[in-house]
Amino acid sequence: MMDYENLEQSPAYRCSSAAVVDALGSDVREGLISEEAHTRLQRYGQNTLPSAPPRPAWLQFLAQFVNPLTILLLAAAIISLVVWWIEHESPFPYEALTIFAIVLLNGLLGYVQEHRAEQAAAALQAMTVATARVVRAGTVQTRPTAEVVPGDILVIEEGDTIAADARVLDAIALRVAEAALTGESAPVSKKSASIEQEVGIADQTNMLFGGTTVAAGRGRAIVTATGTATQIGRIAGSLEQTVEKETPLQRELDHVGKWLGLVVILIAIVMSATILLVDRVGALNELVDIFLLAVSLAVAAVPEGLTAITTIVLSLGMQRMARRHVIVRKLSAVETLGSTTVICTDKTGTLTQNEMTVRAIVTASGRVDFTGTGYTPQGAVLQAGQPLADQPLKEEVKAALRAAYLVNNASLLLLDGSWVVQGDPTEGALLIAAHKIGLEEENLQGRFPRLSEVPFSSERKLMSTAHHDAVHGEQILIYSKGAPDVLLARCAFERVGGRGQIIPLTEERRTEILAQVACLATEALRTLGVASRALEREKIDEIGELDEWVEQELVWLGVIGMIDPPRPEAALSVQRAQQAGVRVIMITGDHPVTAVAIARELGILKEGERAMSGLELEQASDEEFQAMVRTVSVYARVAPEHKLHIVQALKANGEIVAMTGDGVNDAPALKVADIGVAMGKTGTDVAKEAADMVLTDDNFASLVAAIEEGRAIFANIQKFLRYLLSSNIGEVLTMFFGVILASSIGLISEAGTGLVVPLLSTQILWINLLTDSGPALALGVDPRDPAQMRKPPRDPKTHVISASMWSSISVIGVLVALATLLVLDWSLPQGLLVGAGTLRYAQTMAFTTLVLAQLFNVFNARSDETSAFRSLLMNRWAWLAILLSLFLQVLVIYLPPLSMAFGTVPLSITDWLFCLVVASIVLWGRELTKLLARLLKRRRTN
Template identity: 50%
Template sequence: MVDRLNDQSASATAKDEAAPQTATSAQTQVQTQAQAVESEEVRAQKALLGDTDPSLTSAEDVARALNVDPAQGLSEAEARRRLEQFGPNELASAPPVPKWKKFLAQFQDPLVYLLIAATIISVIAWFIEKANAHPGAEGGEALPFDAIVIILILIVNAVLGYMQEAKAEAAVEALAQMTAPQTSVLRDGKVQRINTADVVPGDIVVLAEGDSVSADGRLINAASLRIAEASLTGESVPVGKKPETLTEAKALGDRANMIFNGTSVTQGTGRAIVTGTGMNTQVGKIADMLSATEDEKTPLQKEMDYVSKILGIAVCIIAVVVLVALAVLEGFNDTQDVIDSLLLAVSLAVAAVPEGLAAILTVVLALGVQRMAAHNAIVKKLHSVETLGSASVICSDKTGTLTRNEMTVERVVTPSGEVQITGTGYAPEGKMVGIDGSGLDANPALRTEVIDTLAAGALANDGDLRQENGRWEIVGDPTEVSLIVAARKTDALRGYDRFNRVAEVPFTSERKRMSIIAADATEGGKLTVFAKGAPDVLLSYCKRIAVGGQVRPLTEGDRQTILATVERLSSEAYRTLGQAYRPLGTSNLSEVPGIQSNAAGQVTDIADQAEVIEHDLIWNGMVGIIDPPRTEVRDSVAEAHRAGIRTVMITGDHPLTAARIASDLGIIAKDGKALTGDQLDALADEAALDKATADVSVYARVAPEHKLKIVESLQRQGNIVAMTGDGVNDAPAVKSADIGVAMGITGTEVTKQSAKMILADDNFSTIVAAVREGRVIFDNIRKFLRYLLSSNVGEVFTVFLGVIFAGFLGIRQPETVGVTVPLLATQLLWINLLTDAAPALAMGVDPQTEDVMNRRPRKVTDRVIDASMWGDIIYIGVIMAVVTLIGMDMHLAGGLFTDRSVDALGHEAQMTEARTMGFTILVFAQLFNALASRSHLQSVFVGLFSNKWLWGAIGLSIALQLVVIYVPFLNSAFGTTPLGPLAWLECIGLAAFVLVASEIRKVVLRAMAARR
């Protein structure tokens, strides 16, 4: 939605300098349209605030008008009531298509039109036949059975297609629910995550970096809050937000105390009261300007359309050639000949095109997506499944993806020494001990320094630790929470609870540090800066060091010792964070030297004055945080390597930490090195970058823009790249990757919206499992395509060769004239209905083969139906046609292989029996083909019974074929007659030759492959 709004919304909300309170003409037009269709829910929302402009009203007055306590938020009961009153927080969409329209849509297909035309021709032929019958004589069929059967089969096909599409839609809808955007709100005094659709007017929205703004609202408070509003204003630079009440009405882009639906937080934190949801937002007002777009067809669907078109054209050409040949050689003697010829053309078309292909393809993809979702890989769009199986490089973050993301502070290093913090996980249970496990009673200075270091890290922190139902749960970044856990283990915050945060300079990936300013309640509100960040970065802002309770200048020797410790801890796989502080000596922030204030004496955005705050810091110490690798990841990396997929680690951690974890996981060798962001920047050009990324598999100390460079470089080398990300700044790289993967637990909403896949468990092994599933799905698609197309080509060749060689085979007797088709259109329709749906769907869920992860990734440019598969299709199609026609010939007089005399019932009865033979042979040949088509090279007897669904589909098809042959009224409808035991042996024996021929071809192909 955001992308679609860029151009149109920008013009609709541009500031009118001459009259700031006047909307642009585009806005006026849209608002007029919105009022014309304004819903009851929107009118109810507007009544809450009346004519009040929230931007010109204090946050307290807005809260009173909306009857909400900003400190507690709405209660759950009140939120539910408001949701019923005001409706879900969603833009109005087109009304759902009624079921009856969806059912009728199944008939909107050129092939169906062709069959309807065949029905009309069949009815006309029946009437002509009845009209030409002599009075008193029995004139042909009592009812136009051909027409009736075609109509019935069209209805059955429509029902199956409708049911399949309904299942696929249900799967996609369930997927949409799993990936539904969420919003943090304050309810009953607790911050909780809810579906964005459940946000109501009066909710207190909690904003953090990376969040998507889900509704319009009035800011209550903000800390260095910046929001990207390009979707509404066209302004590419994020807008700084402040809660102060405006003195005059301003255009949308200048309403600094308002937030708007469809925008995203790029920096800082804040809270806002929701003033409008759904269509009562600025986005809602311009929603009518958005033109609806149809869902784009997947590449597979496009290729299937292309294949069907090619088959259709080929059949039309064949039909024209046959009709012209018949007209020249035989001539059309009467109307019946013309009708029979047209029905022949229809028969060829029906035989060629697999009617249910599109629906089967959609259902197979939807089922695959559901299986992935059950294994924590949520694929947002069906067509992404096709790309997954082609992945050749997986670029993964380290923390939480390759590791468990259970960050634990294990080491604390201060100027007086080093201690160990016991306990693992997020439960605050542990204590500080010496490296050798001894107590610290003999070293009070070290103990004090450790307490001060942990306290600084816990104060300069946006995380939270809470206990819910006996379980400890974290809120925020796991690295930050690990500092809080360590502080609670050591009771480091005792005495520091007197500090209250008054301002914040937030962490960014560029700054690699964070600072807060806190007021000391016991010292008259005196201000102190507490900071944490990458030790090498934070150290550059320190000029002093705290040792044994005293502060002295930081010497060069101190710096070298600290940096050497960072190297040592990093080599031991610890992530290091430094802590520092600085008393500001005043209780008024505006009195700090260098701080800028406005005319009213208010300090301007502190985030823009980081250099003033973060200088002359006092070094406390550093912590070593461990995040052990996931035990299952090493096997997944090895599996990816066997599959020809390269694993690349990209992290902001220290190079030694990254290299250690990567070597433990098998991504690089033990002596492998990591490339840093600075080294990437030092590369001369794209050629040098491409050379580096072709060889290096670990990147450390990188910024988000480096991730994008790495992805683009790998893509230039012809790779299909999967890229993981969680932060807002990862979104460009995730979006540019062929397979963008967002973290479901730690990922921001912006990144989730940019991604094609979401990991519900943030686990690298899930990516590999998804790639494996993508390969299985693609393999299965090729299986049922091979099966469907070879079966349909077999039908085409049966009709075509049967007409051309009708005289040789005895299908047409010497004394007859006109066209005699080997199989009726109704029989061909029944074959397609019988063999297309159930067996093809069963093949779509075929179990994976042993070699699925032992072969190189396929290229996206590779055709789904390549030359080798076309060879299979034509070869099997010809065999199928030949055995069918041989079976018919064996039951006809004047045939090529046999010359059975015409019995007392005459040629028509014999033709009916021969057609029943051909009809049945073709059905069984296609069922044998279903078994053979499961692999291009592997013998059918390998894993013959592994797919129980396929055997069930085959059994169902056989049962239905028996019904058509042995139920009397269906004999008339389908032109069949009961077969004897010998005939059944002939049918099964001839049909089985398809399996024999397929096995012979596979033996030859395997021998040829072995010689290469």
């Protein structure tokens, strides 16, 4: 029976760990069973901090109308309605009510777009849900942090973010960074011993607090409080909510939208003034009509939805990236992807399969080879191709693997008929090799129980454990494993022969061992040294806690060579990156010879090039190293701080750098890089928090795929920008020059007086509703063009709308206006081209031509260089949007109620064909300019 409430009266830090476990009704080894965990989740709620409630749907909908131009348009429509009520010049206020209907539809469309963007963001957030490792029913499980409950046994290690407040049960060199909660800059050492007196949070050294991170070591703890009951939960109300900042692209588009808005408003004012002067308007209803027309033009032409559509396109693109195993944590990273010039990648698990297999072991008496692959503990142990028969050599290999088995935190399990490694793949490979030589029969864990541990760190490149020998209890055995060169430097002796003779290590023998390490490395084997020593218990009791002092005067046992084969798709991904103008740099802690072998196999390193070691990096000056990074593509035996140095040097050379990482100490490099990329499987919480992106499969190919998607997303944003801006400019130019050149093209009132314009205000708003929504969004999801990965990276200093793009936008805008005014002139009885139609017929023809021209413009907008006829049928959404727009335009012309509302008359098949042919000028004219541009480019390159 759980007595959780008693912990409020007697805080957990003042109770023994056993008392806390009893009070919470849990079990140190078994944890909670699933049913009990579910019951507690229902009782205490999810382990989450309070957040602001979502905005109600009705407020989201009303927010669509809180816009100065929309408010002005509604005010103009109301005034028009009042004037109609006073003067009753027409039987029904079609225009005012139609404007209300269009504004309502626009608001509904904006609400749907915003809602979709929120859903997309929520879906992405769900993909990056935080997790914690807990013991449930005797097994370590990874569960969402939100499902952690009081009584759960947390399993934590370096780099983890603590899921909830918890009482430490056992700690091995455990240090936790608590600056976010206590302000203490240095990590705090944690122990399991209870504290008798009452102390503050900063001095509760046997407690872990939710939201803090493990800086070093590992341990277990029992959860005492979750959600709002945690220390950070109690102060969550005073914490600022994280707000997603606008990306540089969104800020630029917002600036473009405001600038265009001012220009369009100025044009609308000039156009209104021209109508007043030329047509000598005096009636109240005509003045209202002019006002309506000007506001309608401004509403239709100002691209206020640029940032909204951009957010949708970015979110949808991020969902596509998620399907390719890439979770984007920051929108700005999507923009930067297309500009990436260098990828700095780890080797193990990213370029390789992260499925280590021991291939060879070299000891004092010789070398043995292991067969078999994967995690199945089956395979032969061979000497010179024959079963191992040399007994002294066999005993040496057993001693080496015994050490590797014990200085190990992984476990090998048989689940559902398959062998599975829980823990680090390298340590798992050592367990499998030990099984192959028969060490599992010795019951090593039973005979040599672990007493303490000096954990591995990337700086030390070593790990050691202390064990009690149940047979020879007077001694404590120390086992160490680590980088061969580092470990060998701490060895003074070597084990030789079947009886375990210990002899001093001579300099000649050290040189010979290093040569053996280098030889294994030339076979692309990752090498690991193992060593041991025996200590008297009295000496340990005298000095106290185990630390690095035990890693001295060790006995060298041998070197183990392991293979982690390259991923099958890695070489092709490296090639694709290089074709895209992205340089690939491999950074690894492995031996330089191993690194070179793998890098050459993957195409990262060319013949004649060499790897640079961490030691060489340290010895070079900043200026020398900045020059070196221009050519060096492989770095071996590097520490995490070297990664930071590499990124800084590359950025100083003007490169846009993507850096991968998984450890706590990788966080500085991930933050400094233009794009920090964390590993989803092996990455620590600290690395993921510092990164802009997370690879859920830890695969280099996914990173290259992300660059491809990033380029595609940016290209799609340019497509719909090209379409929206050129179409809107076409509308503005049509109205402006239609009014300015009204007498020249025959645009005069049939009665000789009154207001005459190329298009009615309702028609302008309809065009905006019809063509600026579906087609624009369809271009935002245009399929990616494979040619994007054969182009160099985009210069991040260039604007999203370049000078050449503005030029093409202007050309299309002029063509749209020219086609529309041509049809308008041809349809009127007076003007440059004498026709025979009425004013309403001419406006309907111009209206239809402008719609068709904008639909032709959809194909233009897909590229500024490539012909529109290339991959014409690829985007089915664009075709659906075009067909829907045509269908709705037909309804507006032929359905009587809509015809009255929009001032249209029925058109004949001939009229439609004429409008279609003239509107296609937009397509053919742009195709001609693209062809000329391609010919000029070809001449310049030749």
